[in-house]
Amino acid sequence: MTQPRVLVVNNKTLSLPQLRKRFEDFGAATDVVSSTEVPAKLNGSHQAIVLSGTKVRAYDTEYYKPLIDLVMTSNVPVFGICGGMQIIAVSQGAELAEGEQRVGGHDAEVDKSEALFTFVKPTVTVFHRHTLYLQAAPAGFKSIGRSDHAPVEFLRSDDGRIFGSQAHLEFRDDGREILRGFAQTFL
Ligand SMILES: NC(=O)CC[C@H](N)C(=O)O
Numbered sequence: 001m002t003q004p005r006v007l008v009v010n011n012k013t014l015s016l017p018q019l020r021k022r023f024e025d026f027g028a029a030t031d032v033v034s035s036t037e038v039p040a041k042l043n044g045s046h047q048a049i050v051l052s053g054t055k056v057r058a059y060d061t062e063y064y065k066p067l068i069d070l071v072m073t074s075n076v077p078v079f080g081i082c083g084g085m086q087i088i089a090v091s092q093g094a095e096l097a098e099g100e101q102r103v104g105g106h107d108a109e110v111d112k113s114e115a116l117f118t119f120v121k122p123t124v125t126v127f128h129r130h131t132l133y134l135q136a137a138p139a140g141f142k143s144i145g146r147s148d149h150a151p152v153e154f155l156r157s158d159d160g161r162i163f164g165s166q167a168h169l170e171f172r173d174d175g176r177e178i179l180r181g182f183a184q185t186f187l
Pocket of ligand 1 (some may be wrong): 053058086132
């Protein structure tokens with residue numbers, strides 16, 4: 001079997017090595033591209049796209065246009081982490097609100113019927129590092145995890161291709177096991 005490849009889009013996250021390692025530990029190879037240099041189309045060599053957390057804020061849809069176009073027009077599974085999820089959601093009409101700054105482990109309730117959560121319990125403890133929050137899932141998406149802090153801790157497109165997590169799944173055991181659910185389903 002050929003080794004799966006994941007295209008990791010670096011949106012200037014502080015934790016790129018940890019994010020790559022998660023997928024490499026599941027047997028995938030990773031290639032990194034910066035958010036402003038993404039290709040217009042995948043050339044068939046990547047089985048998934050992962051969007052890292054952000055530095056430039058997710059509501060700058062002009063800055064992220066090439067990335068948004070790639071995500072929405074490709075037909076491979078996509079996982080947006082933290083600001084990466086926010087970029088996708090905002091591009092589809094969701095709104096962000098400034099909230100309490102969360103840094104560290106926080107609990108969320110997840111929908112166990114989702115394949116993404118096969119390897120975790122209904123309450124997960126995951127690592128957060130952000131101050132912006134999605135107020136609701138945009139049209140074409142639904143929230144598949146929530147907490148007292150936020151109505152959208154995890155997001156999925158109705159067609160089951162695009163996923164998002166407000167938490168940084170490159171940290172903590174539950175983060176790894178949620179990415180395992182994604183890798184096992186798609187890679
Ligand atoms: N860590 C991140 O990806 C940050 C996301 C976003 N800029 C926020 O502050 O909420």
